[in-house]
Amino acid sequence: MCKYCETQAVIILSSGRKLCKNCFIRYFEKKVFKTIKTFNLIEEGDKIVCAVSGGKDSLTLLYLLNKITSKRRDIELSAMLVDEGIHNYREKTIKDAKEFCKIYEIPLKIYSYKEELGYTLDELLKKTKANPCSICGILRRYTLNKYAKKLQATKLATGHNLDDEAQSILMNQMKHNIEISARLGPITGIIRNIGFIPRIKPLYFMTEKEVSIYSYLKKFISEFTECPNSFDSYRTDIRDILNSLEAKYPGTKNGLVKSFIEMLPILKEKYKFKSSIKSCKVCNEPCSNEICKTCKIIEELKLKL
Amino acid sequence: MQIKIFIERTNKNLDLEIKDTSKVIDLLKSLKIDHTTVLVSRNNELITEDINLNNNDNIKILSVISGG
Secondary structure: OOOOOOOOEEEEOOOOOEEEHHHHHHHHHHHHHHHHHHOOOOOOOOEEEEEEOOOHHHHHHHHHHHHHHOOOOOOEEEEEEEEOOOOOOHHHHHHHHHHHHHHOOOOEEEEEHHHHHOOOHHHHHOOOOOOHHHHHHHHHHHHHHHHHHHOOOOEEEOOOOHHHHHHHHHHHHHOOOHHHHOOOOOEEOOOOOOOOOOEEOOOOOOOHHHHHHHHHHOOOOOOOOOOOOOOOOHHHHHHHHHHHHHHHOOOHHHHHHHHHHHHHHHHHHHHOOOOOOEEOOOOOOEEOOOOOHHHHHHHHHHHHO | OEEEEEEOOOOEEEEEEOOOOOEHHHHHHHOOOOHHHEEEEEOOEEEOOOOEOOOOOEEEEEEOOOOO
């Protein structure tokens, strides 16, 4: 039973607190809005582009951003979807995203790997044995940043949740990629640069299960789908380890992310002079080397053709 | 007692015989599923891990794993 109103609970939080549908929705929205306020994720005059996939995280984020911005005339909100070209998966989420944006009257732009790079992800993966998530991640970040700039965004909002961040922190820690960890956090980028659109993650402190319950109760999507390429990656192993620890020791992920947040200012300070941003010689997008990772992938895959 | 289960991630329907005093958490443990990775519904209403199951329950187990 709910701790506050004695009706049927829909969740037991990691603190042990039980909440019913209405109390959970209030708790969830309050916590997301607090994250936005505490980390100053949204400012007056912002033009926010929300990256959507049509999945539970991004539609929940878009709904909440719309709830805020529809009351504010000084902030603009639109959505952007990157169609990687993943057969039997992306078609459905694109349909969900289109329907959602139509209902809430949010402008939606769709960009695809096929149009941008000449190949769908499915086609690219046939030409390489590289990890699908690594390739897709690099290409998606590139596409999102490029088109967020074209749309003159001041912020790019993404649906990353507590689970995503806990996984990234642990992966970077175990691979000794501390400099990459310095680029994490509710608002990303240790260096302000004209080429990078700052990224905000309002769902930063919400667990994947909490986001799923919220989107289920709000009826945003009919079913939860998992990317067919996401099996057997390093991230999925880390995800399974964290989930198993969370089941045994509730609050593990929250503790990991909160500890990281306390250390983040030190990491940012340590690496602020080490990272220098250049422009890619091929595409002119910001990168840390002479040629960006996206152009390297494309060049490499073309050679393999 | 007897219950019907649908596991969305594997698209499997199961008929299971379980102990009369079984809770949702016991069912998930027997299926080797971490409760943090799923939502469980009975008659399309979400239920928590500590809820007792009843004879002839229709249970849906929905995976919360991200789609990317």
